[in-house]
Amino acid sequence: MSFRLLSRILAAFALLALPVWSVAGQVPAGAPTAAPASREFPGDAEMIDHFQAHRAEFDEVVALYQKYGSHGNLHRGQPEYLEYTALLKRAGISHLREDGAIWLPDPYSLETARKAGVMDLFHAYAYHGITLYVENSVFSHLVGRNVWKEYFYVPVVPKVENGRLWWPLMERKNLSLHQRSARVFESLDHYPPEWLLPRKQGECVYRQIKPQWFLALCNG
Numbered sequence: 441m442s443f444r445l446l447s448r449i450l451a452a453f454a455l456l457a458l459p460v461w462s463v464a465g466q467v468p469a470g471a472p473t474a475a476p477a478s479r480e481f482p483g484d485a486e487m488i489d490h491f492q493a494h495r496a497e498f499d500e501v502v503a504l505y506q507k508y509g510s511h512g513n514l515h516r517g518q519p520e521y522l523e524y525t526a527l528l529k530r531a532g533i534s535h536l537r538e539d540g541a542i543w544l545p546d547p548y549s550l551e552t553a554r555k556a557g558v559m560d561l562f563h564a565y566a567y568h569g570i571t572l573y574v575e576n577s578v579f580s581h582l583v584g585r586n587v588w589k590e591y592f593y594v595p596v597v598p599k600v601e602n603g604r605l606w607w608p609l610m611e612r613k614n615l616s617l618h619q620r621s622a623r624v625f626e627s628l629d630h631y632p633p634e635w636l637l638p639r640k641q642g643e644c645v646y647r648q649i650k651p652q653w654f655l656a657l658c659n660g
Contacts (some may be wrong), residue, residue: 497531547608592654602618628657
């Protein structure tokens, strides 16, 4: 029997004794719950302390992204490229990625969805949600996948409701409506119990730390 298979079997048995994972705003007595994620990479407190200590750099990174997109869009010899890369290094950020959505004001209305639908998504830098990656990805034997924590910024205050973060309403080409969402928790220092089961899907779950800023815990 392989070590990975044995780890998954033991994790599944341990799961039987765990209480239900706490959704933001619905934290039961006895939380926290599943295996502590903070043993494998930085805990929430460390991530938040880093964010607060480098808040000015984080805000500057966002401003540069909204102007130029990723620093990879600039030529290496440009002063803006050197400024961008130096700022990322000071902030402890390895790279950035947009979230594939356009966050206009009032992002949950049909009118806004139609406005966003005719915009150039790739170059709408000022309206992208931005994932800010840090180098903390590790292989978790509990989860059986790589796991990591990251920061996520939204250019408007998003809706967090019913334990979920809601992305903007989108209108598809066939005029049907679509809206992404993700689970939000009070703490990301423990894995959701579903992550310890043998069959799982890649997922990011979130914790709101400021109206427009989130931590994310991901597996994949």
